[in-house]
Amino acid sequence: MMLNTGRTIPQGNSVEYKPSPEYGAETSRAFLAPLDLMDLGIESGERIRVTHRGRSVVLTVSASDGIPPGTLFVPYGAHANHVVPAATHGTGMPDFKNIMVEVEPTRDPVRSVWELMEDLGGRRL
Amino acid sequence: MIVKDVICPFCACLCDDLDVHVEDGRVTGVDNACDLGSHKFMTDHRLEGPIRRTASGWQEIPLEEAIRETAELLEAAERPLLYGWSGTCGEAQSAGVHLAERVGGVIDATTSVCHGPSILAIQEVGHPGCTLGQVKNRADVVVYWGCNPQHAHPRHLSRYTTYADGFFVHNAFKERKVIVADIRGTDSTNLADEFIRLQPGGDYAVLGALRAMVRGKGSVVPPEVAGVSREQLQRIADLCKKAKYGAFFFGMGLTQTAGKYKNIRNAIELVDELSRHTKWTLTPMRGHFNVYGFNEVCTWMTGYPYAVDFARGLAFYNPGETTAVDILARRECDMCLVVASDPAAHFPAEAVEHLASIPVVQLDPFPNLTTAFARIQIPVAVSGIDAEGTAYRMDGVPLRMRKVLDRGCPDDASILREITRIINDGGGP
Numbered sequence: 441m442m443l444n445t446g447r448t449i450p451q452g453n454s455v456e457y458k459p460s461p462e463y464g465a466e467t468s469r470a471f472l473a474p475l476d477l478m479d480l481g482i483e484s485g486e487r488i489r490v491t492h493r494g495r496s497v498v499l500t501v502s503a504s505d506g507i508p509p510g511t512l513f514v515p516y517g518a519h520a521n522h523v524v525p526a527a528t529h530g531t532g533m534p535d536f537k538n539i540m541v542e543v544e545p546t547r548d549p550v551r552s553v554w555e556l557m558e559d560l561g562g563r564r565l
Numbered sequence: 566m567i568v569k570d571v572i573c574p575f576c577a578c579l580c581d582d583l584d585v586h587v588e589d590g591r592v593t594g595v596d597n598a599c600d601l602g603s604h605k606f607m608t609d610h611r612l613e614g615p616i617r618r619t620a621s622g623w624q625e626i627p628l629e630e631a632i633r634e635t636a637e638l639l640e641a642a643e644r645p646l647l648y649g650w651s652g653t654c655g656e657a658q659s660a661g662v663h664l665a666e667r668v669g670g671v672i673d674a675t676t677s678v679c680h681g682p683s684i685l686a687i688q689e690v691g692h693p694g695c696t697l698g699q700v701k702n703r704a705d706v707v708v709y710w711g712c713n714p715q716h717a718h719p720r721h722l723s724r725y726t727t728y729a730d731g732f733f734v735h736n737a738f739k740e741r742k743v744i745v746a747d748i749r750g751t752d753s754t755n756l757a758d759e760f761i762r763l764q765p766g767g768d769y770a771v772l773g774a775l776r777a778m779v780r781g782k783g784s785v786v787p788p789e790v791a792g793v794s795r796e797q798l799q800r801i802a803d804l805c806k807k808a809k810y811g812a813f814f815f816g817m818g819l820t821q822t823a824g825k826y827k828n829i830r831n832a833i834e835l836v837d838e839l840s841r842h843t844k845w846t847l848t849p850m851r852g853h854f855n856v857y858g859f860n861e862v863c864t865w866m867t868g869y870p871y872a873v874d875f876a877r878g879l880a881f882y883n884p885g886e887t888t889a890v891d892i893l894a895r896r897e898c899d900m901c902l903v904v905a906s907d908p909a910a911h912f913p914a915e916a917v918e919h920l921a922s923i924p925v926v927q928l929d930p931f932p933n934l935t936t937a938f939a940r941i942q943i944p945v946a947v948s949g950i951d952a953e954g955t956a957y958r959m960d961g962v963p964l965r966m967r968k969v970l971d972r973g974c975p976d977d978a979s980i981l982r983e984i985t986r987i988i989n990d991g992g993g994p
Contacts, residue, residue: 442765444748446817447717447852452575452601457610458910458933495914506750511765513749518910518934526915529825531685532677532872532888534913536821538765553910553934560914561921562937565616565623 441476442511443490443539445524451515458518458553459565467517468550470499473509477501482545489546490523492539497522497556498548512543518553568969573602574652574949576718577851577959585969592950592970599719605950611930612944631943632980635902635926636987638940642900642924644876645670648889649906651853654954654966657977658855658862661904664985666875671898674859675852675906676871677888682820683849684860684870685884686829693836695812695846697724697960702731703844706808708744710832711768711818712850715752721850726812727756733809742804746771747818759801767791769824771798772831778802779838811836811845848960853906854949855956858963893919903927904977905948909934928977945977952976
């Protein structure tokens with residue numbers, strides 16, 4: 441499937457306090473077309489594992505009629521960026537959109553933003 | 566106390582009609598702001614004082630010690646990266662450029678991960694821009710391409726386009742036609758008179774087809790271009806040509822997809838083509854409230870708008886090489902000073918990982934995800950709330966941000982100047 445990332449109101453509302461549960465809950469959401477959820481055999485509120493070139497992240501799905509089939513939309517943030525590649529093709533800008541990823545249902549938990557930072561070598565406050 | 570006509574320090578709309586209620590040194594309410602702006606004023610989770618990371622946790626340290634240690638780290642670094650700058654005022658940005666030059670570092674802004682590609686395109690073919698006042702008073706056709714203003718710039722439509730009556734547009738909601746291009750249905754596409762629903766990555770092709778039609782070469786356009794029918798494209802081309810004044814706004818849907826700056830170049834050349842028939846302008850929907858300001862400040866100080874490398878003793882600019890994500894992904898910098906941004910939240914993980922292996926100092930009022938990598942974090946005043954200064958709106962108009970309360974916090978500029986002074990004096994306050 442194709443991963444696209446972008447802004448949402450709840451992401452913007454909590455962007456000045458990212459340790460908050462509201463921020464982590466919003467940035468770990470994945471919006472998919474209802475038909476794609478049927479194909480995956482899951483419903484809104486259940487989880488998927490999104491993988492790109494060996495990096496993966498667990499997200500909670502929401503059905504959204506506006507999303508084109510074959511794509512998923514994830515609000516900007518640490519969860520999506522866990523799988524966004526760093527290559528900028530000589531422009532300075534990574535591909536935050538149009539990333540081909542593997543998507544599979546999972547029962548693994550969604551990791552908090554601090555856990556994601558610890559995975560990368562950081563330490564929670 | 567109510568402070569009138571306050572400018573909002575969230576997005577680059579810089580809405581200047583907010584009324585902010587202040588009691589006992591705290592903001593207790595905000596009138597006229599959107600949801601995003603209100604949350605920024607009302608958020609009260611600031612760090613109380615400077616902190617330093619230790620082997621087992623975090624310790625509070627005096628401000629003077631935090632500043633001196635930051636100066637020492639910058640001076641000791643061979644290739645420091647000074648990144649961020651979009652959430653602070655021009656005065657701090659200016660101090661940052663001076664500091665970068667002094668330590669021979671690289672200075673880059675969040676521009677490189679938002680409208681950097683737009684600047685690259687503008688450097689190729691120019692910027693047919695205008696003020697938002699022109700749009701409000703004149704535009705009868707408005708395009709939003711690859712952006713969702715209802716979520717990213719919630720008052721853009723009510724202040725400048727769909728819901729804003731102007732001098733020559735007396736009933737905006739009825740008289741202005743709004744065209745929205747996106748790959749998905751959004752709260753903004755729901756308001757469109759024409760929704761161009763294109764396939765992902767199809768922007769360049771659809772813009773090219775519209776250019777052909779405006780030029781009178783519609784016969785070369787196939788029946789469908791990236792999911793958009795030739796009939797709809799012809800309808801849109803005709804609508805744009807008949808406009809008295811057209812305004813083209815665009816966002817990350819063009820800058821972050823394949824083609825990057827070439828997408829924007831094609832959009833600018835469409836506007837150029839349309840301006841042979843009528844009047845059209847183009848404006849990037851800049852995100853952070855003063856990200857445009859960094860490009861202005863950096864350009865008048867160095868000749869380049871972002872991603873400036875002073876390692877050679879003079880300003881060198883080469884996006885793709887001197888941009889922050891590339892420098893981190895190549896594991897090139899050996900120290901990072903982050904000011905008014907949060908790269909750990911907004912950069913790809915591969916770039917963020919390098920922050921864990923180098924000293925990082927952050928100037929930011931709030932704990933954020935870059936805090937997890939910081940050796941030192943110095944809380945500062947929030948520009949536009951408890952610090953004044955100059956910010957540039959998305960159309961390049963500079964506005965003076967007000968200070969609505971005083972929390973006794975130093976601002977970014979004073980700390981950056983003190984760091985530079987310590988380095989110039991050879992260490993020690």
